[in-house]
Amino acid sequence: MPTETQLAEEFNCARATVNRALRELAEQGFVERKRKSGTRVKKEPSKHAKLEFSLARQVVENQNAAYRYALVERNVVISPGWLSSQLNVAPNVRVLHVICMHYADNRPFQMEERWINIEAVPDVEDADLLEQGPHEWLLTTAPFTDAEVAFCAISADARLAEFMGTTAGASMIQMERTTWKSEKPLTFARMTHHPGYCIRTKY
């Protein structure tokens, strides 16, 4: 493509304006920009959607349903090996293990199982988490800076099925998330949605 200066002349506008337009096109994935070599139109425009990352409460309330939270289990445990690897923390550190449920109009919406790195968030040991979910507590107390997310489909085992009010073998969408606060591992969470739940977004 022509250089910014050329485009500015062609369209009779300032270079700053051209720059902003091209920068936005680059953000949207239509063009690629490199210093010295210039701006090129991408062959396969890399589209991407924004995936909102909300609290269960927010999602439920957006559906105009009544949100209810319940704590199922809360205990301090020694980090099992797989978790230490996942979070990249020393083996055998103490972590807070939490299981809780989110309901929409009293129907199971999401089951959340979470391990929190106590070392990174010492205050969490005193949080009772009876009224407020660990996700919400963490967001207001220790907001993360980086996260990795994975979505997959799983079959409910007997226990999960019981909690989610369905039968064993049902297909459910599961979201696993690991978060860091400036390189420091915060938490690993596994959130399982009720059968039939869809994650929706737009481009």
Place this chain on the structure above:
Amino acid sequence: MPTETQLAEEFNCARATVNRALRELAEQGFVERKRKSGTRVKKEPSKHAKLEFSLARQVVENQNAAYRYALVERNVVISPGWLSSQLNVAPNVRVLHVICMHYADNRPFQMEERWINIEAVPDVEDADLLEQGPHEWLLTTAPFTDAEVAFCAISADARLAEFMGTTAGASMIQMERTTWKSEKPLTFARMTHHPGYCIRTKY
């Protein structure tokens, strides 16, 4: 927060610079901006991930696996009622129905079923789609401008299980996508991934 002019004074810089900084903070979901009422820091910063939207071929090749494509079925049909509603096209228009498979190292990776609005992309009737998948064909020929995506978990039925080399009842992650080109409905696609496949992304 202070107004742009105040911040510009405070930091000894031009208002345009402040504006760009605040605009970027707003894009990242940390602040909210409204004319006249000013800029406010959000209580619950709305984080969001970018969800790359790639061709099956690209995903497979990124895994360093060999990609193979196969056309399963290709026929012109009269749009069934549910599809006409989904795409918002007149009932009984002609659509191109395509089923195809994407393989990674000769193992089933994704099954794709797609309906294409012939009226919006007349050329597609002459595309044989033997070498190239409809997704790839559409992207280069008639790139979309808007899309809606839904992810959900499904249980494989007998036919799907056979194609995906698994057993009926297996949980698989499915992506449904409807796309438009400037308000004109283009296509509805349902892409089912092999059991165990995860969609990954970062914040």
Place this chain on the structure above:
DNA sequence: TAGTGGTCTAGACCACTTT
């Protein structure tokens, strides 16, 4: 209607990267 952010201009200097 007044004040805010949204956008533009014309000009300048800088940093990176390819040649």
Place this chain on the structure above:
DNA sequence: AAGTGGTCTAGACCACTAC
């Protein structure tokens, strides 16, 4: 070494919207 995009300045006008 040269050319590109990246970023900044100082100033201006406009559009929306809360009051």
